Amino acid sequence: NKFCPKCGKNFINDKIFIWENKCNSCNKIYFPRIDPVIIVIVVNENQTLLGRSHHFPDRLYSCLAGFVEPGETLEMAAAREIKEEVGLKISKIRFVTNQPWPFPSSLMFGLKAITKYKKLNIDKNEIEDALWISKKYLREVFKGKKDNISVARKGTIARYLLGKWADDKI
Secondary structure, three states: OOOOOOOOOOOOOEEEEEEOEEOOOOOOEEEEOOEEEEEEEEEEOOOOEEOOOOOOOEEEEEOOEEEEOOOHHHHHHHHHHHHHOOOOEEEEEEEEEEEEEEOOOEEEEEEEEEEEOOOOOOOOOOOEEEEEEEEEHHHHHOOOOOOOOOOOOOOOHHHHHHHHHHHOOO
């Protein structure tokens, strides 16, 4: 913001604060907006669901994700996003990990969920594509032995979730 929501005066950024802003007029301190986001590894027996966003580089697939809406729990957001994007009902949703993500000032919550359904009803307005991949195939992708798809890069929460699942650790 350029103006203080409390007094309306211009913020003068004196570079003293990095993660917060202080109004020099009324001394009110503001912290940055952080948007909660869920990212879910959806599992059906020995397969996991990968999705492809319209803006991803060619061949890139990842776990499905979405913003948490006001009033939602993480579990509610996960169930809603998976239903919206691929038409699946999920259960046994549990927290695995979290990661700050700078685009666009998000805190991502990594979740694992189970589904007993396989038939996808992809909403092309939400995502470009989705597919099921076996644990064995995912391991081959990680080793660079498959070139038809790539998965989220190292250092991302999606890669962490996929790697832990492939190693039977979640």
